[in-house]
Amino acid sequence: MIAAVDHVQLATPDGSENALRTYYVDTLGMTEIPKPPVLATRGGCWFQAGPVQLHLGIEADFRPAKKAHPGLRVTDIEAFAARLEAHGAQVHWDGDLPGHRRFFSHDPVGNRLEFLEPVDG
Template sequence: MLLAAPPGSEAALRAFYVGVLGMTEDPKPPALAARGGCWFSAGSVVLHLGIEEGYRPPPKAHPGIRVTGLDTLAARLTAAGTPVRRDDALPGHHRFHTHDPVGNRLEFLEAAMAS
């Protein structure tokens, strides 16, 4: 997945994606590191945040990230001061949306347990 971010936002991105979400920062090859930005991963999720001059977060476009422990993740985000907005409009799933420090919308979802 590729998202964009404004110049100089790498520290805030690291604090959020590594410090709050618990992802690992992956090293960028030197030629790409010179462009700025950050790469993160967790399990099968790979996320690249590229630096974009004049960056404006998209109002609707977002990655959907499947997780286990959705409620625990929501509590961790809330405790870190990052609001979550729950949404029950997708049958068979529990999910919420939130935003990273630069305004990228993120969706986290987990399959609902069958009763």
């Protein structure tokens, strides 16, 4: 039986690891975690914040998905959006999900990310 999501894998082009490290660590505040040695030879990088892991893996014919994305729950969404904007990331607010405040943004290689916070009431 499924108990939890272990991680989400996103594709990335070869050679993008440094830009991804800057974005996922400095902008989002995640921590880079080491890949197992057998997987590290493939390139890419892994990040974690609390129980959430994002794995960025190299894809030879990379094209960012236009619709697919992970939904990442945050606290203090206004401050989080301001943090992204202060680091040069674009924030696109969307009010179409009842019971939530949310926005979309993109990492340096074009992966779409959703950030959301439930609202009381």
